[in-house]
Amino acid sequence: MNLKSLISVILILKLSLLNTGLSERAKDQMYEHFDGRMSCFRRLNGTHQIGCSSKKGGSTGIIHFVETEDNLNFIIKNGADTNYIPIIPMQLLTQKTMHLLKNANIFSGLILYKDNETLEHFTHERTCPNKLSNMKNTCDVAWNPNGTGLLYEDLPFPIYYLNNNEDLQKMRDCFETFNNYSYETHKARSLCLVELDAFMFATIDTPTCIRRSNLKTNLNPVKFCDPLGGENVWATLFPLEKKQMNYVVVAARLDTTSLFHGVFPGAVSPITGIVTLLTVADYLKRMVGDDENYEKNVLFALFNGESYDYIGSQRMVYDMSRGDFPVKYEADAKNPVPTIDLTDISLFVELSHLSKSGEIFLHSLDKSNTFYDVLKKHSFTKITEVVGRLPPASAQTFIKAQPNISAVVLGNYQDEYTNQFYNSINDNASNIDYYYYNATEIPLDSIQHFTANIAEMLAKSLYVEISGKDYKGDEKVRLDLVDELYNCYLLDADCKVHQAVQRKKLRESPYNSYSLYVGVTVVPNLLTYAIGLTLAWLTGTVTSNSTCVNEPASPMYQYFNMSKSLDNLNTTVCYRSIMNFTEAISPAFLIDDYDWKSGKYSSWSESTWKDFNVRMFLRPSPAHERFTLAIGSITMVMSIIIVYFIKSRSDVLFSTVETCSPTSC
Amino acid sequence: MDLTKMANDRKLYLCRRYFQAGFALLPFLWAVNSIWFFNEGFRKPEYEEQKQIRRYVIYSGIGTLIWAVLLLSWVITFQVNRASWGEFADNISFIIPVGMP
Numbered sequence: 070m071n072l073k074s075l076i077s078v079i080l081i082l083k084l085s086l087l088n089t090g091l092s093e094r095a096k097d098q099m100y101e102h103f104d105g106r107m108s109c110f111r112r113l114n115g116t117h118q119i120g121c122s123s124k125k126g127g128s129t130g131i132i133h134f135v136e137t138e139d140n141l142n143f144i145i146k147n148g149a150d151t152n153y154i155p156i157i158p159m160q161l162l163t164q165k166t167m168h169l170l171k172n173a174n175i176f177s178g179l180i181l182y183k184d185n186e187t188l189e190h191f192t193h194e195r196t197c198p199n200k201l202s203n204m205k206n207t208c209d210v211a212w213n214p215n216g217t218g219l220l221y222e223d224l225p226f227p228i229y230y231l232n233n234n235e236d237l238q239k240m241r242d243c244f245e246t247f248n249n250y251s252y253e254t255h256k257a258r259s260l261c262l263v264e265l266d267a268f269m270f271a272t273i274d275t276p277t278c279i280r281r282s283n284l285k286t287n288l289n290p291v292k293f294c295d296p297l298g299g300e301n302v303w304a305t306l307f308p309l310e311k312k313q314m315n316y317v318v319v320a321a322r323l324d325t326t327s328l329f330h331g332v333f334p335g336a337v338s339p340i341t342g343i344v345t346l347l348t349v350a351d352y353l354k355r356m357v358g359d360d361e362n363y364e365k366n367v368l369f370a371l372f373n374g375e376s377y378d379y380i381g382s383q384r385m386v387y388d389m390s391r392g393d394f395p396v397k398y399e400a401d402a403k404n405p406v407p408t409i410d411l412t413d414i415s416l417f418v419e420l421s422h423l424s425k426s427g428e429i430f431l432h433s434l435d436k437s438n439t440f441y442d443v444l445k446k447h448s449f450t451k452i453t454e455v456v457g458r459l460p461p462a463s464a465q466t467f468i469k470a471q472p473n474i475s476a477v478v479l480g481n482y483q484d485e486y487t488n489q490f491y492n493s494i495n496d497n498a499s500n501i502d503y504y505y506y507n508a509t510e511i512p513l514d515s516i517q518h519f520t521a522n523i524a525e526m527l528a529k530s531l532y533v534e535i536s537g538k539d540y541k542g543d544e545k546v547r548l549d550l551v552d553e554l555y556n557c558y559l560l561d562a563d564c565k566v567h568q569a570v571q572r573k574k575l576r577e578s579p580y581n582s583y584s585l586y587v588g589v590t591v592v593p594n595l596l597t598y599a600i601g602l603t604l605a606w607l608t609g610t611v612t613s614n615s616t617c618v619n620e621p622a623s624p625m626y627q628y629f630n631m632s633k634s635l636d637n638l639n640t641t642v643c644y645r646s647i648m649n650f651t652e653a654i655s656p657a658f659l660i661d662d663y664d665w666k667s668g669k670y671s672s673w674s675e676s677t678w679k680d681f682n683v684r685m686f687l688r689p690s691p692a693h694e695r696f697t698l699a700i701g702s703i704t705m706v707m708s709i710i711i712v713y714f715i716k717s718r719s720d721v722l723f724s725t726v727e728t729c730s731p732t733s734c
Numbered sequence: 735m736d737l738t739k740m741a742n743d744r745k746l747y748l749c750r751r752y753f754q755a756g757f758a759l760l761p762f763l764w765a766v767n768s769i770w771f772f773n774e775g776f777r778k779p780e781y782e783e784q785k786q787i788r789r790y791v792i793y794s795g796i797g798t799l800i801w802a803v804l805l806l807s808w809v810i811t812f813q814v815n816r817a818s819w820g821e822f823a824d825n826i827s828f829i830i831p832v833g834m835p
């Protein structure tokens with residue numbers, strides 16, 4: 070037993086003796102617990118580990134409250150102890166600060182809080198997201214110019230995000246009362262400490278942790294890491310009855326990321342893209358009605374895990390190139406599903422960041438694209454064509470596999486993101502200026518109107534693309550649907566749309582487990598299912614199938630009982646949909662002898678951990694600690710001596726009957 | 735077993751058997767033998783079998799020492815190089831510590 074634990078045991082014993090009248094345990098009296106879920110954690114790829122881990126059992130440090138950079142410099146200069154955990158405001162989390170903290174060697178952790186200052190930017194993605202998986206010239210441009218890249222660094226200590234003002238005040242009070250004076254005596258007095266426990270099991274890289282998780286000789290089998298991944302969502306506008314050679318793909322990404330576990334708002338990316346795609350799907354479905362005689366089909370695809378080297382799109386391309394998409398083709402099956410191959414894609418339209426902006430940009434590789442002219446004709450605002458390179462997007466994966474696919478990426482940026490909070494905890498509803506209007510009048514300058522306009526432009530252009538003529542009908546894009554969808558993903562997951570599409574089972578699961586982070590493959594992502602069902606609802610056809618089961622079984626269709634409309638949630642009708650999910654696990658985890666160093670496919674995995682814990686406590690002064698230890702030691706030595714003497718003089722102390730054998734007594 | 739109550743030839747027999755059994759890769763048996771019979775071999779007043787017992791005690795002691803050096807150097811080599819040996823080290827491990835390279 071080391072010194073520290075000995076001291077704590079003695080302290081606990083003493084405290085429990087003193088407080089026998091109280092029911093609270095000594096342990097609970099010593100520690101102030103916080104919700105530790107918003108911790109930074111570790112991820113691994115084929116060659117590196119990134120993120121944070123605490124020491125085993127937690128990293129402790131003296132609280133130092135920081136408001137400006139000067140406070141931080143002060144403690145580096147005057148800190149007498151060797152373990153400090155500064156609590157810094159968000160805007161200070163920069164490469165410069167990180168460099169300072171790493172080199173000072175007196176820090177054992179970091180806590181982040183949000184103060185009242187308006188953030189200009191906060192993004193810890195790289196300046197060129199998915200740098201290693203893009204086409205060659207993509208990263209000549211700093212798409213995310215303020216990106217610090219901290220998300221991809223192996224950080225030397227745990228980081229915790231404190232988003233609760235009450236908890237922040239507690240830590241601050243403790244700091245002011247015990248720590249914030251006479252810094253030169255820090256070594257000699259009682260101080261307020263915090264312990265961050267976020268111990269990560271996996272180290273080195275993905276191949277190592279996968280190998281260690283699968284070892285047969287291991288006496289104590291531990292899972293070290295899980296592959297990142299989830300499910301892609303796709304649907305087609307028309308049924309896949311016969312092999313169609315001409316597809317227009319409308320794609321968007323489904324996931325975001327951030328430094329902290331459990332905070333993945335993703336408003337600009339991916340939510341604006343998802344909502345636009347769903348609105349287009351809804352509008353296009355109503356435009357074509359029941360008529361199925363069109364030259365081209367539309368494939369709506371939402372890719373998961375795109376933040377981590379295009380997991381979802383890489384997998385779909387992998388499946389398509391093997392003829393396995395949507396399912397493995399079996400000609401002798403009763404209802405074979407025709408495959409969609411890479412060569413069947415004539416146009417690939419990707420929806421990137423689409424938050425409010427005065428101008429929108431259509432990125433494409435070469436000028437031969439006619440889709441720009443169609444879009445321009447239907448445009449509501451200035452639309453500019455940017456030729457030469459694509460921004461980081463799922464389209465990159467498709468073009469790398471099939472260079473002659475004509476791909477365009479629609480976004481509100483030309484060569485740098487207008488979103489200053491890309492892949493961060495601050496890409497939230499206020500970042501896209503969203504308010505929920507709940508069926509009341511929506512102002513014209515709202516994000517809802519902007520998204521509806523984009524969706525209308527896109528849907529009408531896609532209609533031209535698949536039918537060869539302009540839309541003459543009188544269906545309108547649904548503004549209320551846009552409002553409701555944003556509400557679902559940004560504010561309230563128990564929203565009207567989710568109530569409309571979800572069968573009982575899914576709705577019973579807790580809504581706070583909804584997350585736009587791709588997560589690991591072993592844990593189902595409930596939001597992916599909800600979005601998939603929403604797409605099924607919007608592109609499905611109402612059928613008169615009274616039982617609403619897939620009978621006779623056809624792998625092409627799924628049948629769902631869903632609400633009739635947003636205004637009529639309680640009346641359900643049966644929808645026949647062509648929506649389905651496909652696995653979004655990187656091919657790297659499927660190929661047996663995959664070369665992890667090749668960088669061909671995404672190799673991201675997430676370390677496992679036992680628990681996230683954050684607690685605050687008061688450490689006694691070293692003199693006090695020594696005193697306690699001395700008392701304990703003296704007590705122990707004395708008791709040994711006393712017991713020895715009592716034993717050796719036992720005949721004097723205890724009267725014994727002499728000459729008494731055990732049998733006769 | 736109480737050595738004090740044992741006949742001298744019996745002691746010798748036991749000591750010899752322990753020594754022989756130690757060759758079956760049982761260094762701890764040698765260690766036990768060298769400690770257990772130390773008093774018999776070196777500190778008891780002389781008797782007929784003592785010389786032989788003393789010899790077995792010394793041989794067992796040397797065996798123990800060689801084993802100890804070998805094991806210790808292996809343990810140190812393995813612990814120092816575990817991380818850099820990578821897959822090979824993992825394959826010969828029964829317990830892999832979490833959160834370590």
